[in-house]
Amino acid sequence: MNETPEARLKRMKMRSWRRGTKEMDMILGPYADSHLAHMTEARLVLFDRLLWENDQDLLPWVLGQTVPLPDYAELIAEIGVFARARLQA
Numbered sequence: 001m002n003e004t005p006e007a008r009l010k011r012m013k014m015r016s017w018r019r020g021t022k023e024m025d026m027i028l029g030p031y032a033d034s035h036l037a038h039m040t041e042a043r044l045v046l047f048d049r050l051l052w053e054n055d056q057d058l059l060p061w062v063l064g065q066t067v068p069l070p071d072y073a074e075l076i077a078e079i080g081v082f083a084r085a086r087l088q089a
Contacts, residue, residue, distance in 0.1 A: 016028040016032035016036075024058055028079070030086060031079050031082050043075070050075060058076075063080070
């Protein structure tokens, strides 16, 4: 079954907001709301893959406590900058 572009974005937004841990909901949900509609296809594929990672791995990556997998390093850095900016606003 092929997903429409609209259904794909909706699924990814929902998965960003319903992570399983409140901390990652509050990091990935707003990031997805702000960025998904403007992402390139390659970035969408990467973000979709990232959504399958465990929150126990994601949170330390975003917080800079551990080094993310190389494929995700740039995206995780971008998410971290976005999350920190939201906290300071």
